[in-house]
Each structure stands twice: as C-alpha cells, then as structure tokens.
Amino acid sequence: MGGETCTVCSEAVSKYKCPTCRAGYCSVKCFKLHKLEPCAPPDHSTPAAAPNKDRILKQSEQERIGGDDEEEEKHRLTPSDLQKLDESAQVKQLLMNPNTRALLEIVRKDPNPVEAIRALRQRPDFEELAQALIGATDYNG
Ligand SMILES: [Zn+2]
Numbered sequence: 001m002g003g004e005t006c007t008v009c010s011e012a013v014s015k016y017k018c019p020t021c022r023a024g025y026c027s028v029k030c031f032k033l034h035k036l037e038p039c040a041p042p043d044h045s046t047p048a049a050a051p052n053k054d055r056i057l058k059q060s061e062q063e064r065i066g067g068d069d070e071e072e073e074k075h076r077l078t079p080s081d082l083q084k085l086d087e088s089a090q091v092k093q094l095l096m097n098p099n100t101r102a103l104l105e106i107v108r109k110d111p112n113p114v115e116a117i118r119a120l121r122q123r124p125d126f127e128e129l130a131q132a133l134i135g136a137t138d139y140n141g
C-alpha cells in the first residue's frame, strides 16, 4: 500500500482515503478541496437492489405455498375440531350407544383401521356415526 498519488493534487503520495468515496488524498488541505465537490460511495450505484427484489419475490412465493399448506391443514382434524366433537351432543349420544362403541372398538383393534372403516361404512349404523362426526367438525361453527 502507499504507491498511489493524491487524486486532488496529483503530485504527492496519497496517505489517506476519503471515507465516502475512497479517493486517495495526501493532506487535510487536499481533502478539503476534494470535499468542495460532493462525492458518493463507489459501489452505491451498482445494481445491488435487483437481486434483493428477486429475493423478496421468492419469499412471497414461498409464503403463498405456505398458505396453501395451511389451507390443506384445515381439512384435517385439529385440536379445536376434536373439541367440537367432544361438545357435539349428537356424537356424545352416539358414543353412549354400546353399538357405536363396539364399532369404534372394531376400528381401534383392527391392524388396518382404514380397511376396517371402509368395511364398516357398508353398515348404516356406522354411516350414521360417520356423518355425525363429519357434521360435528364441518358445520358446528
Ligand atoms: Zn494532494
């Protein structure tokens, strides 16, 4: 470092650099002369804003995708849905029914509950329970 010439007088070796534009100067006198004209940081005007904008766009895109996930989440049972099931008088009544409890026990004990439910849905009494459960989660609010 130190071979550069003063950008103001072009005679002496520049010992210092302008904190704003990084232009070298040799003395306070030259610095004051340099400061007579406004200067700007050398990389201030480079297109650094463009990739930033892209990043923001991508971010909002991700937020949109995240929103879709949330939308899908609504179709699953949430704790509040389970709360609604708990509060549903119809469901409660059905759960008081030993037949309903037996049906649920079949599902619970089956190694393949999905298949068990599919088979049970052929039975009108199970279908009644299924409709009650669906009704309690979807229309109780
Ligand atoms: Zn100078």
Ligand SMILES: [Zn+2]
Pocket: 018, 019, 020, 021, 022, 023, 034, 039, 040
């Ligand atoms: Zn400067």
